[in-house]
Amino acid sequence: MYTFSNRLKIASIILMAVGxxxxxxxxxxxxxxxxxxxxxxxxxSGDHHGDEEAGVEAHASDSHAExxxxxxxxxxLLHKLQNKPWSALYVAALFFFLIALGVLAFYAIQRxxxxxxxxxxxxxxxxxxxxxxxxxxxxxxxxxxxVAHMNHLFVWMDSEVVANDKLLQGKAGYLNGTxxxxxxxIFIGGWVFYRTISRKLSLAQDEADDNxxxxxxxxxxxxxxxxxLVSESIMSWDWIMSVxxxxxxxxxxxxxxxxxxxxxxxxxxxxTIYLKSKGYLxxxxxxxxxxxxxxxxxxxxxxxxxxxxxxxxxxYANIPEEVTYFVxxxxxxxxxxxxxxxxNFVFPLLLLMNSDFKxxxxxxxxxxxxxxxxxxxxxxTMIMPAxxxxxxxxxxxxxxxxxxxxxxxxxxxxxxxxxxxLQPKRNPFIGESKHFHY
Amino acid sequence: MASKVIHAFYNDDxxxxxxxxxxxxxxHHIEEVYxxxxxxxxxxxxxxxxxxxxxxxxxxxxxxxxxxxxxMNYIMIEDxxxxxxxxxxxxxxxxxxxxxxxxxxxxxxxxxxxxxxxxYMRSRLWPFKEAENPDVRTTDDLFLMEIEIHxxxxxxxxxxADTGAVEINISEK
Numbered sequence: 361m362y363t364f365s366n367r368l369k370i371a372s373i374i375l376m377a378v379g380x381x382x383x384x385x386x387x388x389x390x391x392x393x394x395x396x397x398x399x400x401x402x403x404x405s406g407d408h409h410g411d412e413e414a415g416v417e418a419h420a421s422d423s424h425a426e427x428x429x430x431x432x433x434x435x436x437l438l439h440k441l442q443n444k445p446w447s448a449l450y451v452a453a454l455f456f457f458l459i460a461l462g463v464l465a466f467y468a469i470q471r472x473x474x475x476x477x478x479x480x481x482x483x484x485x486x487x488x489x490x491x492x493x494x495x496x497x498x499x500x501x502x503x504x505x506x507v508a509h510m511n512h513l514f515v516w517m518d519s520e521v522v523a524n525d526k527l528l529q530g531k532a533g534y535l536n537g538t539x540x541x542x543x544x545x546i547f548i549g550g551w552v553f554y555r556t557i558s559r560k561l562s563l564a565q566d567e568a569d570d571n572x573x574x575x576x577x578x579x580x581x582x583x584x585x586x587x588x589l590v591s592e593s594i595m596s597w598d599w600i601m602s603v604x605x606x607x608x609x610x611x612x613x614x615x616x617x618x619x620x621x622x623x624x625x626x627x628x629x630x631x632t633i634y635l636k637s638k639g640y641l642x643x644x645x646x647x648x649x650x651x652x653x654x655x656x657x658x659x660x661x662x663x664x665x666x667x668x669x670x671x672x673x674x675x676y677a678n679i680p681e682e683v684t685y686f687v688x689x690x691x692x693x694x695x696x697x698x699x700x701x702x703x704n705f706v707f708p709l710l711l712l713m714n715s716d717f718k719x720x721x722x723x724x725x726x727x728x729x730x731x732x733x734x735x736x737x738x739x740x741t742m743i744m745p746a747x748x749x750x751x752x753x754x755x756x757x758x759x760x761x762x763x764x765x766x767x768x769x770x771x772x773x774x775x776x777x778x779x780x781x782l783q784p785k786r787n788p789f790i791g792e793s794k795h796f797h798y
Numbered sequence: 799m800a801s802k803v804i805h806a807f808y809n810d811d812x813x814x815x816x817x818x819x820x821x822x823x824x825x826h827h828i829e830e831v832y833x834x835x836x837x838x839x840x841x842x843x844x845x846x847x848x849x850x851x852x853x854x855x856x857x858x859x860x861x862x863x864x865x866x867x868x869x870m871n872y873i874m875i876e877d878x879x880x881x882x883x884x885x886x887x888x889x890x891x892x893x894x895x896x897x898x899x900x901x902x903x904x905x906x907x908x909x910x911x912x913x914x915x916x917x918y919m920r921s922r923l924w925p926f927k928e929a930e931n932p933d934v935r936t937t938d939d940l941f942l943m944e945i946e947i948h949x950x951x952x953x954x955x956x957x958x959a960d961t962g963a964v965e966i967n968i969s970e971k
Contacts (some may be wrong), residue, residue, distance in 0.1 A: 672895045678884070713856070 362640050362777045368770065375767025382760020386445035394431075397438040401751075439512045440748045445757040446511040447747040450502050452761035454599065455623075455739050456769045457495035458616070462624025463488045464555055465588055465617075466655075471558070471581035476792040477651055480644055482562060483782045484632050488624075489555045490776030491769055496548040503544050503599070507537040513747050516605040527606055535602055543598055547591040554584040566785040574788055592617055600739075603746035607685045609674070615666040616742075622659035622704075623735045625652060626728040631773065633721045640782050646719040647798040653718030653727075660708035660731060663738075667701065689741055692750040696737045703734030736762065801946060803829060803971045804954050805932060806963040808941040811837045817943060817961035818843045824957055829944040832936040851920075855913040862908025866901045932969070940964075946971075 391397040467485040470478040506513045515521055516535045522528045528535070557580050565573040593613030601612050609615075629652040635641045674682045689697045707730045717723045744752045784790055808814040814837065821828055828844055841848075871890045874897075879887040886892040918924060936942045943963075945954060951968065958966055 668895075668898065672898065675895050715852075 361780075362635065362774075362782050364774050364778050365638070368774060372767040372770040372774070375763045376771065377767075379760045379762075379764025379767060382756050383445065383449060383764060386448065386757030386760065390445055391438060391441050394434045394438050397441045398434065400441060401437065437751070440751045443512050443747040444751065446502075446505075446513055447744055448757035448761040450499075450513060450747075451736075451739050451743050451758075452765045453495065453498050453502055454743070455736050455762075456491065456765040457499050458620035458739075459623045459627050459769075460489050460491040460495055461551060461592075462617075462620035462622070463628055464492060464551060464624075465585070465592075465621055466624055466628065467558070468554070468581040468584050468588065471578055472585055474578070474789065476789050477648060477796040477798075479784055479787045479789045479793040480641070480648065480796075481628060481632060481652075482784055482787070483777070483780060484635065484641075485628055486555075486559050486562060486780070487777035488627060488631060488773050489559075491772045492548075492555050493552050494768065494772055495765075496552060499599075500541075500544055500548055503541065507541055513743075514603055514605075515746070516602060531605065535605060540598060540602075543594060547595050550587055550591060554580060554587070558584075562784065563780055565787060566781070568786070571788055600742050603743055604685060607682065609670055609682075609685075611666060611670055615663075615670055618659060618663035618666050619735050619738050622656060622663055623732055625655045625659060626731045628652060629656065629724050630728045633725060635777070635782065637721070643783065643794045645796070646721075647796050649721060649724055650715070650718045650798055651796075653712055653724055656724075656727065656731060657708055657712035657718070660704055660712075663735075664701065664705040667704075685745075688745045688749070693741050693745055693752065697741050700734045700737040700741065703730050704738065707731075707734075801971050802951075802968055804945050804947055804951070804958065805967040805969060806943045806945070806958040806961070807933070807935075807965040807967075808943070808962065809939065809964050811941060813962045814941040814943070815840065815843055817958070817963065820961050821943070821945065821957065826945055826954065826957075829946050831944070832931055832933075832942040834937055834939060834941070837941075851913060851917060854916050855909045858912035858916075859905045859909035861912075862905040863901060865908065866897070866904035870897045870900065 391400055463485050467482065467489065470482070470485075502513075505511060506517055509517065512518065516528050516531070517537055522532060558577055561573045561577040561580070565571070565577070596613045596616035600616060601608065629649065632641065632644060632652070633649065636644050671686060674686055677683075708727055711723065711727045711730075712718055740758075787793075806817070808817060811833070814831070814833075818828065818831065818840065822843070822845065831840065831844065833840070867890070874893065875887055875890050881887065885896060890897075931937060932944065933940070933942055943958070945958075947954060947968070955966055
């Protein structure tokens with residue numbers, strides 16, 4: 361049995377406390393009026409945002425020099441600044457929730473594929489997916505707050521905007537608050553449901569004297585993967601793509617999936633290495649780590665493939681209604697947008713190519729940190745351009761949101777790890793997994 | 799040079815593995831082992847150095863990448879920068895996404911083909927090459943271990959007989 365070390369528990373609580381203070385600070389300093397918003401931008405005029413703001417204003421006065429448009433622009437600026445703490449919270453909540461969801465998908469794949477190497481890691485994966493329930497509740501609460509008009513994350517939820525927008529009216533059958541929340545509830549419920557069932561069967565298999573629980577778990581996992589594939593795709597349209605409701609991309613669901621599964625596998629590897637370094641998981645050897653490293657490597661390249669496939673098709677055809685998505689990202693988010701490709705592709709490609717490197721724990725940890733940072737910025741550049749636009753920064757709100765959810769994630773995951781033995785007792789493949797050697 | 803070698807035949811890869819370990823423990827140099835299929839771990843048991851073919855492949859891939867970049871930069875950007883459907887041919891970076899499929903394919907092409915050719919050259923394989931197997935049965939169901947004899951014929955014979963060899967031959971090489 362694993363015992364949650366006090367130092368880690370205190371560290372996670374400190375992370376949560378510091379994060380919470382930072383998040384509160386972000387909401388308190390959020391501008392309430394147009395004048396405050398203008399002052400914030402004016403005080404930042406030394407940096408690059410100020411320059412861009414000046415450019416936008418110049419453009420506005422060039423083409424439509426009417427007072428009405430100016431005030432509209434100012435109000436838009438206010439909304440962007442008001443969205444900042446909300447977006448920071450939403451990106452971090454989504455990032456950590458999708459890590460747990462990626463782990464759940466990987467876990468179901470391992471079960472459905474009857475993999476012989478991974479049963480030793482099943483308890484680690486089950487521990488990580490314990491975050492699904494609290495994480496899902498928080499994400500749902502943020503979505504609920506959006507539908508309740510507490511923020512402007514989703515522009516299609518603003519009835520005034522919809523009234524003046526033919527495109528959004530056409531999509532209102534799908535993009536409306538009630539249906540949106542029902543879908544979210546069904547998806548989160550379905551994922552948590554599979555996780556609960558599978559965990560229960562996995563624990564029951566330890567005490568059983570036949571393999572019925574294992575077979576049942578196999579069937580549930582295969583069924584879940586079908587549900588997951590559909591729900592994950594719709595989830596990515598709902599929660600991520602719909603912040604840009606004028607834009608659409610067909611491979612977006614796959615792209616989000618690649619991002620979450622590579623982060624999930626990275627977290628499995630990191631938690632496994634941590635537990636092994638503490639003397640738990642004795643039977644895990646460097647071949648298991650090597651396999652996880654291969655998955656990190658392979659899925660990093662898969663992510664890049666999808667990122668590039670989406671980017672290149674839109675860049676090449678250059679159809680105005682699609683290309684605005686990347687125009688705003690390249691103009692306003694140049695460093696995070698291209699920087700994350702370096703972090704998510706070039707680093708893992710060069711660092712994890714060598715077979716010997718994939719067996720070194722510190723190497724996997726270092727690469728894992730790079731990959732997780734990269735994928736945080738992946739979600740960052742998916743959400744932020746639509747919600748805060750050119751007013752982005754990585755400041756107090758963003759960092760403390762990440763710290764808060766990191767603390768919560770560590771707390772939930774490692775507490776869940778203490779509730780069951782870290783090694784499944786009579787999984788039919790456990791012997792193979794113990795002697796796994798590559 | 800008329801050196802004599804001893805050929806020990808085995809009919810099971812597990813027995814062969816044990817035999818290889820025993821012969822290595824007795825400090826005899828194993829000239830060659832002929833198998834009808836790859837035996838997992840045989841190279842480790844024989845103490846063969848790991849292959850470096852993956853490293854050559856990586857370097858060939860880098861060459862392919864450079865070739866593709868230099869080629870397209872010269873053709874599309876420097877030599878005749880035409881406006882083709884509005885694509886920005888002002889600099890390589892501006893038009894790079896359009897070149898990536900070719901960069902990728904040439905990298906893979908160079909890495910794969912040059913590595914295969916390296917493998918053929920290094921293991922001396924080519925059409926019309928004379929086959930080198932000392933006994934035709936080694937391509938079907940027998941494993942053969944070849945050890946050179948240095949005036950220790952009887953000792954080697956008894957050692958190999960102990961390891962479960964089904965047949966032991968002495969032949970001139």
